[in-house]
Amino acid sequence: MTYFADILLPLPLERNYTYAIPADLLDQMEVGMRVAVPFGKRKLYTGLVLKCHQEKPEAYEPKEIYRVLDQEPLVSEIQLRHWIWIASYYMCTLGEVFRTAVPSVFLLQSETRVKAGVPPKSDGELPDDAFLILEALGHQDVLSVEEISQIVDRKNVLPLLHGMVGKGWVIQEEKLVERFKPKAERFTRLATQYQEESALEEAMEALSRAPKQGALVLQLFQLQQGKEKPVKTKDLLKASGASRPSLNALIDKGILEEYLLETSRLDTDDASGGGTLPVLTEEQQRALGEIQTGLAAGKPTLLHGITSSGKTEIYIHLISQQLEAGKQTLYLVPEISLTEQLVRRLEAVFGEQVAVFHSRLNLQERAELWRRIASHSERARLIVGARSALFLPFAKLGLLVIDEEHENTFKQFDPAPRYHARDAAIVLAGYHKAQVLLGSATPAVESYHNAKTGKYALVEMKRRYGNVLPPEMELVDLGMYQRKKRMDGRFSERLKLAIEEQLNEGRQIILFQNRRGFAPIVECLSCGHSPQCPNCDVSLTFHQYRKELRCHYCGHHRNLEPDCEACGNVTLDTKGFGTEQVEEEVARIFPDAAVRRMDLDTTRGKYGFQRVIQDFEAREIDILVGTQMLTKGLDFRNVGLVGIMNADTLLNFPHFRAHERCFQLLTQVAGRAGRTRDRGLVLIQTFNPNHRILQQVSANDYLGMFADQLYERQQFEYPPALRLIKITFRHKEFNRVVEGSNWFNQALRQRFTRGVLGPEFPPIARIRNQYIRNILIKLPPNQGLAQTKNSIKRIERSFNAISQFRSIRVIYNVDYI
């Protein structure tokens, strides 16, 4: 009886391939284990066993599995189930999920190389091809598959090689060998012969002429604490203040010896732990109780608590309960490089149980963390990470916390799978029977809607910890200051004086300048007006190459006139004003203040953010100028003033979410002011002080914003009223993209009577020499999602059957945000 296995390859393939299982591998194989398999012409890949069965594929002759790479499954059944859900929901291939989910160190692939093995006794046994290969190996140590193909003049040499490997004539040298090596560190101890007291006394005696060395030995005793505690060489040198040569001398004399011990790269030295849980305030206690009720009812629970209300402290209480029950918690954050403060807080309470899935981990460290989480190690019970931490192999997941759940970084944009971590987390929690807590001061409109309609449980906290009042918000009318000539660069007199006052009182200041991505938006320097689309509630986008204003939701477009349609002045401007200019102006206006910039340009490098955050905490910076990064949950104690340089660019962002995001960003950045003791001040400079959304921000009126947005989304048909699927077409030839997307569009419109928008060029219509065109599909709630996707997929198959379209990349973004 022959057995077969369906193997998942880390490639964007529409289906899985079936391989034959060699008899000797049969009892080693289990679902979720990795295997080495040949695929394509010369490549060897790491695949994952999905299923073992006895059905021989009809369409092709199955190749054989080369080797089993695991002794235990690397991927659990729950993980596989979750991957399958992600692939199907987000319309990508399972191979793409596999590639994203598993650390690349587990996914080695290679061209096989062979070396000479033990040759057969007589040449008579040898087929001609094998003879040629062995002969070549007499001249050359290793041969690649490609070289072998040339030697025997045949494309598919893998079966031949496999046979030769089986007979031991050649040895396969694979790069597939696991490269994971535990890290070893140097330790120092007393040599065995000096463990005895008398011998040691003698040695110390002898060392009396070398006091530094003597001190070093004494220091070693102290660090050993009488017990047999291993002492790291580096700690010994540090504690004794001795030099490496002194230590070497002792080693040469045979008194001390150095040895290697495996340590983990993941363990920080200062994970103290053992801290006590914060005592909750009455309001926090009530919120905790309500959350527990919601979670116990099996519902994802949304904690809507204003900034600095103590959401983190509540998470800590819930996490502690999970840990006590022996379960794991996943704590998702929007931006892992900004979580140093948070991790410090968590480690103070939970010590070693905290593991951070950080972008700074190297491949080996990722692999090690993977294993720890899978084996339910005590040193990885609370896992903090950005969205991709969702793919870790949780053994016993009890709770998922999604902090700042409104952040759009939870949605993966590129490459596939284009998943939303919040939504995928809720599905994962279902498989684990785990609880989900979402937290935010400014929940996403969808989430609050879900809470209002009972899909989520809702818990509110309206007071700041310590009864500090929420910051006082003031809208500063830039138009008025401009008319009265009371501007200094981009600083109104109001903001300038407020900064001076704060500096005099020794408080710190945050200045926020949004320099968001592209946004080639036209804005009038006199009146702040920017042209709007007549059909949609978005600003028109300026397209440089045609000097044209376009709406990329409905396709409306017109020429850009030189004068502003609102005030008639010829002061339309497309240039952005970035953080750099703010920094320059600050230096000019406040020459004595220490100013620093925090944006992607200044915080490159592994520890970039950390340094700025620490310097700011240490009050080495008076004025911090930054972008969105400043909004992400940072907890500073001495900020008296937050200044928003210009809120209008947020209002004019051409997106159905522009207002929601504007509210979230401004509320979050404002929340950095006055977090402890005194009430903070927030000054928002704008040309539109009467704009409804800014009024709502300054009144702290989340509910008002939510009601408005929900109404608009229902009117204009955007989420949560319906779902969006964006289809992107990419190709290097302009015409082909146009024709392909037009064809697809026709086919969609035949299938769906409404809800197909486009095709449209995005504002940046060419990236890396690829032209891009989008179609947006609006899916009403009563239209079946699975059915719709099937229809789209069917259209794609016909599309791919047309030869001139086959090379066009078709990309799906389900729940486009």
Ligand code: ADP
């Ligand atoms: P949020 O996450 O809601 O913005 P935090 O949890 O960061 O709020 O709390 C804001 C500040 O107040 C933090 O410095 C935190 O340590 C402090 N704080 C909140 N609740 C308590 C509490 N119960 N006991 C002690 N300090 C608290």
Ligand code: ZN
């Ligand atoms: Zn429009």
